[in-house]
Amino acid sequence: MTGRPEDPPPESPIRDRLIAHVDMDAFFVSVERMDRLDLENKPVIVGGSTGRRGVVSAASYEARAFGVHSAMPMARARELCPHAVYIQANHKKYGEASRRVMKTLGDFTPAVQAVSVDEAYLDLSGTERLHGPPLQTAARIREAVLRETNCSASIGLASSRLVSKIASGLSKPAGILRVYPGGEAAFLRPLKVSKIPGVGKVMVKKLNRLGISTVGDLGNQSLPFLEAQFKNLGSELYRKARGLDDSELELESRPKSIGKETTFAEDTAERAKLEAVLTGLAEEASARVRRKGLCARHITLKLRFSDFTTLTRSFTLEKPTHLDKEIIEPALDLLRRTCAKEGGNRKFRLLGVYLSGLDEAREQPQLFEDAGREKEERLVESLDRIRDRFGHEAVFSRKSVERIPKP
Secondary structure, X not given: OOOXXXXXXXXXXXXXXXXXXXXXXXXXXXXXXXXXHHHOOOOEEEEXXXXXXXXXXXXXXXXXXXXXXXXXXXXXXXXXXXXXXXXXXXXXXXXXXXXXXXXXXXXXOOOEEEEEOOEEEEEOOOOHHHHOOHHHHHHHHHHHHHHHHOOOEEEEEEXXXXXXXXXXXXXXXXXXXXXXXOOHHHHHOOOEHHHOOOOOHHHHHHHHXXXXXXXXXXXXXXXXXXXXXXXXXXXXXXXXXXXXXXXXXXXXXXXXXXXXXXXXXXXXXXXXXXXXXXXXXXXXXXXXXXXXXXXXXXXXXXXXXXXXOEEEEEEEEEEXXXXXXHHHHHHHXXXXXXXXXXXXXXXXXXXXXXXXXXXXXXXXXOOOOOHHHHHHHHHHHHHHHHHHHHOHHHOOOHHXXXXXXXX
């Protein structure tokens, strides 16, 4: 059986991948229960502050039954569940427990990406001969974590990070859910759009106003329509609605590079669209570098053609930078030169930009004041504040929007 045009071909290595998303269940509460057996089966709420002005960090499933959830104001939690046991968060204790969890996961594969203290992705591709069938391996992982930490975990199995994360969420608590290759779109179709990672409250409201409430509704929309409504994010939404995601795990605990890539919903050779997308990707990568207080010296362009041939091309800056403009222009130049030399009439499947040669951002003494650069610094600081509050999609570069072809 052949897949639809937007699906990975059957022989694609993406089909052969097995990604597990391990998500600890009410982790902070579980850690607290390790020291206090009297908390078992009771509603427990952990917060940075247990006073009425605090916020809920974690809630046991017994407390969730009363409507309490993480990020809820503590005052509201006390109204909903006044009889719960309230505990001040101890992040040192949770960090120590997290390290034991990650060490246990590392016994099954060296390819572990910890994304927070209580969740991680594992690449289990090719481990079947060593650990057994996927579901059996997941059960062994869950049992090992429980044995080592006395904390339960939920596990999602799929061919991608995107679908494995959604699957683990739906298997809670302490469950295992596998989505088989080729079944991603059918699995996602009945779910609310809010289940898609990266789709926050603001985007959910906009989607709902457009009559889109489920992932199936989203999948019924055309690519031109989504691009018109959501600019550069339209292509990403189009692919996520179909469960398409070939992003790789980031395995370095202290990244040697910071970047952003996207796989197009439909392979394209349109130079204007490629430049628009690359501009948006470079902006996001630059923002990530700034958030970490770093500057980058090397810019690497990643291109993947329709036949899965992948190229990388790099450029070294004279001075490290974290400014959008100083990263976007060399990245676009790399793209143009690569297209002229290697592109021809070939269509592109994936585009990405990575920043490396990272170092701490330091104020550089200027012999002559550079008013233009100072203005650019103020501009990106303002943009970062807006995006931190409302999401990256809240502000788009004029250049990136201008280059997007009209549908």
